[in-house]
Amino acid sequence: MSKTFTSDPGILKRHIRPHIERPASIRSTNARAMSPSSEDDMLSLPPSFDGRQLRKLRLEAGFTQQQIADAxxxxxxxxxxxxxxxxxxxxxxxxxxxxxxxxVCKGKVRYETMNTFTKYLVGQVTKK
Structure with a gap:
């Protein structure tokens, strides 16, 4: 059974399925892996992408680098x-x-943090 994830209406809407073997420390109803069927999944990000944005999400969610890596x-x-x-x-x-x-981070970060990150991603898409 698939569910639909939408962080903002009309943005980043994708069908998802549960990840197999997710560590118990980060298992939640919001932590799902994406189905590998989409062509968009394999697209690279623009070189201007800032990885510090992902660090902010991870830190606010309270995950270690190893936990996010495993997830x-x-x-x-x-x-x-x-x-x-x-x-x-x-x-x-x-x-x-x-x-x-x-x-993975969605259920553990403030709405404002996720919303800011989503807007950042949309900005990256429009730069392409």
């Missing part, structure tokens, strides 16, 4: 590189990963 299927070293804006990590970052990162 979005990355290594902790890759999370560190993304959060520190290492260009090679940003170049390899996919929309699917950012979306999953948001979904």
């Amino acid at each position: 979005v299927c990355l290594s902790r070293e890759t999370v560190v590189a993304i959060e520190n804006n290492k260009q090679s990590a940003i170049d390899g970052l996919k929309w699917k990963t950012v979306r999953n990162w948001c979904l």
